[in-house]
Amino acid sequence: MRPTVHDIAAVAGVSLATVDRVLNQRPGVRLVTREKVEAAIREIGYIRDVAAANLAKGRVYPLVFIVPTGDNSFMHGLRFEVHQATLRASIERTDIRIVEVPAFDVPALVAALDALQGQDIAGVALVATDAPEVRAAVDRLVSERIPVVTLVSDLSDSNRHHYAGIDNIAAGRTAARLLGRFLGGREGEITVLAGSMLVRDHRERLQGFSAVMAAEFPKLRLLPVLEGRDASERTRSLVSKALSENTEIIGIYNLGAGNRGLIAALKAVRPERGLTVVVHELTQHTRAALIDGTIDAVLNQDAGHEVRSAIRVMKATADGQAVIADQERIRLDIFLKDNLP
Amino acid sequence: MRPTVHDIAAVAGVSLATVDRVLNQRPGVRLVTREKVEAAIREIGYIRDVAAANLAKGRVYPLVFIVPTGDNSFMHGLRFEVHQATLRASIERTDIRIVEVPAFDVPALVAALDALQGQDIAGVALVATDAPEVRAAVDRLVSERIPVVTLVSDLSDSNRHHYAGIDNIAAGRTAARLLGRFLGGREGEITVLAGSMLVRDHRERLQGFSAVMAAEFPKLRLLPVLEGRDASERTRSLVSKALSENTEIIGIYNLGAGNRGLIAALKAVRPERGLTVVVHELTQHTRAALIDGTIDAVLNQDAGHEVRSAIRVMKATADGQAVIADQERIRLDIFLKDNLP
DNA sequence: CGATTTCTGATGTACGTAAATCAAAAATTT
DNA sequence: AAATTTTTGATTTACGTACATCAGAAATCG
Known part of the structure; x- marks a missing residue:
């Protein structure tokens, strides 16, 4: 059987009340007595029964x-x-x-x-x-x-x-490697979408992403970040505009929200364009887009x-x-x- | 406050003992009484305090x-x-x-x-x-x-x-897609290593892997499975032999154990060979191999x-x-x- | 109808801990 | 050494549930 407060009292040669005072850091215990009790606790390997304690409390x-x-x-x-x-x-x-x-x-x-x-x-x-x-x-x-x-x-x-x-720097780095490897040595430009650079998670994802891109995928050039404010419609128009103006774009990383808009913009371009897309957050929309091939990978935090x-x-x-x-x-x-x- | 057995008794108009008999499925309760109690339990939304119950038991x-x-x-x-x-x-x-x-x-x-x-x-x-x-x-x-x-x-x-x-079919499919995408449209042969086809997890991984490979990466040809019996030395010699005899191999999937042997064999060939490797189980060996680039991805179950x-x-x-x-x-x-x- | 069986109530103890009270002992101060 | 303060002990109640016992009520049987 596992030891109880009674066992502590017996071993330490003190009363239950004193054991309680030590355990719950109540005043009125001399240092020597306290140490005697603590020694007993260690000796018998007492572990407080949290369930019982919560019940009592x-x-x-x-x-x-x-x-x-x-x-x-x-x-x-x-x-x-x-x-x-x-x-x-x-x-x-x-x-x-x-x-x-x-x-x-x-x-x-x-x-x-x-x-x-x-x-x-x-x-x-x-x-x-x-x-x-x-x-x-x-x-x-x-x-x-x-x-x-x-x-x-x-x-x-x-x-x-x-x-x-999650570790957002690691997330950004992982996104970069997935995108870079999935693009298999191709050359082109990469669009990064963010919600806002005011939040640390987005900044860190970008930081990790940029670092790996620069170090390991020199053929892929990062375009300036588009801030979609985590809003779908704004994201849609930003992406549509970017894709139509720049035919060199071969990859997209959305490190923020607003995936609904991104997916809408992607579906509007011909699939032959062969974009590789990595996004964050598994939702019903990103799940569907992953299944139908509009998106290639989803990073998620539960x-x-x-x-x-x-x-x-x-x-x-x-x-x-x-x-x-x-x-x-x-x-x-x-x-x-x-x-x- | 959350309801207790006393509340059930009060609402049902019976004694604590009867409530206890119903809750713990003890005999000696008429059907009508039992139903009265059960109705009360539903009515007040009683949930047994498991901690207290375990304590008592x-x-x-x-x-x-x-x-x-x-x-x-x-x-x-x-x-x-x-x-x-x-x-x-x-x-x-x-x-x-x-x-x-x-x-x-x-x-x-x-x-x-x-x-x-x-x-x-x-x-x-x-x-x-x-x-x-x-x-x-x-x-x-x-x-x-x-x-x-x-x-x-x-x-x-x-x-x-x-x-x-884990869902081992999904694991095999995922491995196939990672390997396929990482190889980026290249053509060549893929070696699959397994421990034993006697265990269902290995069979299922192979099944999922083969299915995706066949359906989506027709340029990659699967070689017959090498059974390493989850033993490192056996795995090492099998892989070394395969790599030296077949220069068409560009990817390896180890769905079993024995990664130590696999890694040793990989380090023995020149890195210019450019093998893409996906394995299972994160260990100190696979972790190190992932970091130094010998391995490209590790699938893991915690x-x-x-x-x-x-x-x-x-x-x-x-x-x-x-x-x-x-x-x-x-x-x-x-x-x-x-x-x- | 009484006798028997089945059900129900009342009550108490236990689990391990928390927390409080009051008395008693020990240490400290004067 | 007495007075005071601090520390300790002994004891009790409580938390929510489980489980046992025994007496009493209700139902069923002959």
């Missing part, structure tokens, strides 16, 4: 998710996953509140963060816009001992406790995993427990038409 | 993992992950026993399975060799109401409750995920609970040199 974790509004499929999916998490709230002892903030709107995000100060909150998860004001607001929360986790897009130089998202990981990390941080970094690593999924889920 | 799950011996990295990793799971045993209330059986040895596997009959076991996970005798032995356990999960390699037409592994998933499924099945299929889907990881973890 009746603890709930009030969590806040700050997510951008916007009608693109990815953010829609993200909000859906947070909502799914609220359905598991009673089982997981969480109490999740969703706060929506306009995308790329720094003051709104800061206001939403500041509104949380002083509240009884066990953790905050936010899709960060990478600005100094946001960093400052996050740091204010952190200094109030509120666990903060960035979701999908990280925040530079902040004290956030954790980032629940929003459900990210949300669940963020919740685990916030809970663990709130309890002062360590997180197992390896377990919380969000992986980059690569989908070809053959391995769709 | 003091339940442990005796589980058995049957894994092949063999020194290849993947099986080594799999055994390691099962061992890791034993370290979490007390937390997860599992009691895991590992049984090792020679690889591809049908009678030994059957004997190991039959030895479990009549024992007090909450679940069995096995890396299946796909043979009728094994299927029969598995079905015997299933008919004894013991949950059985196949791990990594599935068992045809058996009554096993679940398969914790043994840790598979083991943890198998445990969750066995526990749920033992408790008569449904498994969330989507959550237990094991994904195929694709690694290029840019997205290594």
